[in-house]
Amino acid sequence: MNRVVITGIGIVSPVGCVIDEFWSALVEGRSGIRPIQAVATERLTTSSAAQVLGYDATAQFGRKQANSLDRFAQFAVSAARDAVKDAGLKIDEELAPQVATIVGSGAGGLNTLDDAYYRLYGENALTLHPLTIPRFMGNAAPSHVSLDLGLKGPAYSVASACASGAHAIGLAFQMVRSGSVPVAVAGGTEACLSVGTIKAWEALRILSNDTCRPFSKTRTGLVLGEGAAILVLEDRDRAVARGASPYAELRGFGMSSDAVDMLSPDPDGAARAIRAALQDARADLEDVDYVNAHGTGTTMNDRTEIGVLRSVFGAHSERLAISSNKGVLAHSLGAAGALEAAATALTLRDQIAPPTANFEVPDPECDLDVIPNTARPMPIRAAISNSFALGGLNAVLLFARA
């Protein structure tokens, strides 16, 4: 079995599209949650979201190509270009057929669907844009990434709601580890801030009208976000041979399904995914120093997740440093697991645990060390990143120092 390292990262996020901007916002706890301005708000009761403001698709793609990509695919291609460049990867004729492309998205091209159906039902149009289908289909992201970069190996999309990005990276990890491909380009993307999608989330009655305050007693719920993160996963021997400098090693991947309830998280399902990741990495409980929590800022998630960490890690849970990135990034659904995997790789590189931002008052039912508001430089040997999706699908990635 090959060892797998992260050699490249590409980011499109509400706090910047350059690694340093993204990482410094997370470390400083500077939130990207703002009043909604990208879409018409008069029919929304939700007032805030973490939007990728100032993203210029025309500058990235030119007018013609930008028009053929939904925003979720634009984000994925931008992030993938940056990740491959960051890795210093040269895609030549020999390598191209050996690079896998796996991109997660919870829902695909929602802006395209929203626009198309508004035209159809709202404006009584008789025809739709000819590229409606290729823009909105869920696999548009990996298709455009592979097309844009000339990646000709295995390629597909993954849909597991809030865990899509983590599942995509975990599956890519398994392919590189097994030797079926030497390199994979994997991550997640989501552009879900259309009026129709926000209304649909409002109907679930878990959105906050304030900001996202994970693990804080004063939490008011989930805030939607958007963005993308793509990682380059590479066989460690290959990376070392070409002189690449990895961010971190990906050591283990655990998956599970709750099979209990569509909306309420199940402690047993989450615990099984964490144990599976530990076992996959052959790691002991005491090896893990940091947890990048799912931490959505909903009462149900936060209390369940802390309880699960207590039950899985036992006495060691008191020594874990735990934080959620969602106070800064909000919840970008299918992109979240990938953005948080990127953050976890950077955590290991810099040996700094980013804080849980927007924290106000401790919740007695979340009484572990959740790193309130201030980052913590500390020795971090291994870290897990949790993603627990609506629908009960769980994915946990275990990273170690490169």
Next chain:
Amino acid sequence: MQVLDDVKRIIARQISVPFDQLSPESRLEAIGIESLDVIEIIFALEEKFGIAIGFNANESAALAFETIGQIADEVQKLVAKKAPA
């Protein structure tokens, strides 16, 4: 009480139990109401009565409905508020 009967009817349909088995004292958990049921029931009540029920699963001050009677009381209150005096 008309509102109570409507609430009972909506809940009975949502979880497929006989109308007569439900009373104001019925505890939601005891009659098998799950996470999805709660938001669907609230949505059905809002549609039926043209009201907005302030329910967010996260706010600590959120209405915590435990019985059918509590839901009916809240609906009654909102309907009364809506009607011109």
